[in-house]
Amino acid sequence: MTSLQHGAPPSPPPGSEGGAGTRPPDxxxxxxxxxxxxxxxxxxxxxxxxxxxxxxxxxxxxxxxxxxxxxxxLHDWSLIGGNEGFAGLDNYVRLVGDEKFWNALYNTLGIFAIAVVPQLLLALLLADTLNRRIRMANVFRMTLILPYITSIAALAIVFSVVFGGEQFGLINQVLSALGLDPVAWQAERYWSWTAIATMIDWRWTGYNALIYLAAMQSVPKDVYEAADLDGASRLRQFVQITVPLLRPTIIFTVIISTIGQMQLFTEPTIFGNNGYAGGSQGQFQTVMMLVFQETFDYQNFGYAAAVSWVLFLIVVVMGLINVWLTSRIKGAE
Amino acid sequence: MFKRRRGASVAAALVGGGAVLLATACGGGGESGDGETNLVIDTFGTMGYEERIKEFEKEHPNVTVEERNVADLADYTPQLQQNIAAGSGAGDVVAIEEGIVAQFLGQPDQFVDLNDHGGAELEDNFLSWKWEGGHAAEGQLIGLGTDIGSMGMCYNVPLFEDAGLPTDPEKVADQWETWDDFIATGEEFMDAETGASFVSTIQPYFRAVLAQHGGAPYQNREGELVIEQQQTTRDSYDTVTSMSDAGLSASLPIWSEEWNAGIQNNSFATLPCPAWMLGTLEDTAGDEGTNQWNVAEVPGEGGNWGGSWLGVPAQSENQEMAIELAKFLTDKEGQLSAWEEANVLPSNPEALQDPAVTEFTRPYFNDAPVGEIYSTTAMELKPVYYGPETQAIDDAFRAALDSVEQGQASPDEAWSTVLDEAQRATGEG
Structure with missing residues (x-):
């Protein structure tokens, strides 16, 4: 907590002593x-x-x-008709009983879980590696950010080849060369999640690693040297020095990733080939894609607005849970 | 004009970044100080208007026309919807595709009623169903017909040879008079084990079979959902899902990168070809595809898939000149010029019988007499009525057929998913 004086009005500047009214005004x-x-x-x-x-x-x-x-x-609302009358909480009631919403939420949370956790752990390890004295450190550091600045269109083309179907997919061709069964990346729910999580991690791991790296570089080297002298292993140094000192940064990245992932849209949309529907049975339709589908395909603005609001509340709750969880990482103090 | 969905998903993703707002920000044409008129025409896909626009500019020296083209109909539609709803930003002339035309016919106030501008005299310029298709419920003339998409069946000649099937277009057509025959031919083809599939995906066949039945497959003219009541819709659905049951499909989602790769690698043997599909095939297969494909008549009767109208939004500041342009592009000469440029099939009966169309052969497709095939079926088309939510319902069918092909859902399960989605789209859910 900062001192309260910051908010208080400034004390009278010099020159005003004497007070007003005691002498005739000039x-x-x-x-x-x-x-x-x-x-x-x-x-x-x-x-x-x-x-x-x-x-x-x-x-x-x-x-x-x-x-x-x-x-x-709170209304029935469409693009062409505009406001079509007050509907009260109807849209929210509908949402509670809407299988598609729950399906989308399940997909969003599922992809979140398999994408973010490995992503942040990997980013942390990458940052730690790059924080050591290695050859061409700058080249590696620059490489990290490359996926992040690659155009989405390129991403879509490359990954549609990698995760293509039985006939033309890169991974599937390798699998069949090895005599293994092909994977239905598009059709099966959990495989599609895996593919999407891979795309997300490919794009965002480097970004988070750079944030961690920047934080690590502000950790004084003598702490590590002291730990070396005490015979602490690399792993122990990482767990007991690096991670605690990075706590604020980790909290930051966790919260930012959570907010981003709960609104996941780009990767699943370009992974699929039917727009906002997220696969032939909505097996990878996220909540945000549902909002877009209701808005732009079905023009149910009212319902889409209700879904976005509920999503907003979910993000807030997830954020609070995150703060609580990450605050349990032991701090440096 | 056609529904090209390749890249749609990328664009859809970018739309999330607010591209929609940007797109609506650019306005239509206007009048500059020196009496020059600038017209903007909004088009999608390949309409073949380049030459005809040049002629228009020659005849009207004070007018310049800018064609604002969006390649993908899936990107074009929402932009147009929003520009029309917002009352600004649309071109002086706009192309409206058959799948979305009902939506705009439902808002006649947003468009110039061409009846007030001598439009009624043009009736003979169009096939009667195309002419009627441009009218709103209360008789306003909103759109003038451009092209139509009558159907042929493209087939891969070397693959047919490999499988020991006839390759001459007439013989090919003889062996599939009905869709059941088509499926039987497909089974024969698959038994020959050429390594290729008979169809790329069952999705385009659904649209083709549906169109042959005519009528109102999705919604009636009151806008009510009739998918369940309309027996022909279910019949069409059953016809194409039985293709999947028979193992004829390569399960390549249409317009995807894999589907393109399938064309380039000769992975499938047939494809329903409305006139505009020839261009897609040729572009995708490239030089190596020369003489790989030929065109035969489709099983069943003729049917229409695709085609557009030109309308003049009421928001245009140069309505008189815009109307002139719309008439100029859709009259007989205009449609013939588009045919020559891009092989989009005229909706003008005289143009359809013009030797430039009937005697046209396409060298790339083994000199197939495509002009004759398309113009004959065009004259006997049953018109199809597509309601306001066609695009969304169509997408739902696409996803459902996809899930059947992938083996993730039975035809009945997928059918009930379509009903759910269609009800959401029409607001009946």
Whole structure:
């Protein structure tokens, strides 16, 4: 906690001692007072003025749509017809009994679980490796970020070849060369999750590794040297020094990944070949894809708004759970 | 014009980033200071208008026309919907595909009623069902017909040879007079073990069989869902799922990269070919595909798949000139010019009987007399009525057929999934 004094009004600047009203006013003094007032006003209001543009933009493009979505979610609403009447909580009631919503939530959580956990662990290990003295460290570090800056279109083409069907898929061709059965990447739920998780990890592991690496580089080297002298193994150093010191960074990445993954959209959409439907039976349709399908394919804006709001609440809950869980990583203090 | 879905998913993903908003931000044409008129025409796929637009500009020296083309119908549709709903951003002339036309006919206020501008005299320019298809419920003339998609059946000549089947188009057509014959031929083909499948995926066959039955397969003119009531819809569904049961399908989702690879590697032997599909095949197979394919008549009767109308949104600032352009592109000469440029089949009965069409052969397809095949079936087409939610229902059928082919669902299970999805799309769910 910072001290409360930060928020308190500034103490009177020098030059104002003596107080007002004890002497007859003269023009110089009045001018000085005015300028004092300006200074005080400046000190008090400037910070707010500086942050105003953000809040204005956030209000227009963030908060307003957010609240407007609540309004829409309480109505029957379509693209062409616009507002078609108040529906109360009907959309939310429908959502609770909607198999497709639960299916989408199951998919989202499932893909989240098999994508994020390995991703962050791998990122941590990669960062630790790159934090050591190795040849061409910079080349490796740059390589990490390459997937992140690769265009989505390229990603889609490459992975559609890798995870292609029996006839033309790269992995399947290798499997059949080895005499193994082909994998139905598109058709089977859990295989499709695996493929999508691979795409996600390919794109985001390097990004997280770089964040970890930056944090690791601020850990003083003498801590490790001391640990070396005490005969601590590499693994022990990693577990007992690196991870605790990285705690704030780990919390940050976990929360950011959670928010991102709960709104997962891009990878499953480009993995499939039927738009927002997420596979022939919705076996990899995420909640966000359902929102898009209801909005743009079916034009049920009201229902889509309700789903996005529930998704928002789920993200908040997941975020809180995350904070609670990661706060149990033992800190450095 | 055609439904090309390749890359749709990538685009769909990008739409998530707000591309929709950007797309709606660019406006239609306008009038610049010196009396010059700029027209914008929104098109998708390959419409074959390049030459005809040049002629239009020659006849109207003060007019410049910009064709704003979106390759993929799946990207084009939402943009158009939003521009029309927003009241700005659409072109002065817009192309409207058959799958989405009902949606726009339902909002006649958003379009210029061409009856007020001498449109009614044009009736003889179009096949009667195409002419009617451009009218709203209360008689307003919203769209002028462009092309139609009458059907042929493309088949891979070397594969037919390998399997010991006849390769002459007439003999090929003789052996599959009905779809049952077609399936029997397919079984014969599969027994020959050429390594290829008889069909790439059953999805395009569904649309083809459905179109042959005519009528209103998905929704009636009141917008009610009639999938269950319409026996022909279920029949078409059963016909194509039995192709899958018979093991004829390679299960390559249409328009996917794998489907393209399937064409390039001769992995399947037949493909329903509306006129515009020839261009797709030729583009995808490339030079190596020369003379690999030929075109025969389809099993069953003729049927229409695809085709568009040109309409003038009421939001256009240059309505008079835009109407001129729409008429110019859809009259007999306009349609013939598009045929020559892109082989899109005219909906103008005179153009259909013009030697430029009837005597046209396509060298790439073993000199198949495609003009004759398509124009004959075009004259005897049964019109199909597609309701406002056709695109969404069609997608649901595609996914369902996909799941049947993948062996993930029985035809009955998939059918009930379609019903659920269709009800969501029509708001009856």
């Amino acid at each position: 023009p110089d003094r009045a001018r000085a007072r005015r300028s004092q007032m300006w200074t005080r006003l400046d000190i008090r209001t400037s910070p707010y003025l500086f942050i105003t543009p953000f809040f204005l933009l956030f209000g227009v493009f963030g908060l307003f749509p957010l609240l407007y979505t609540v309004w829409v979610s």
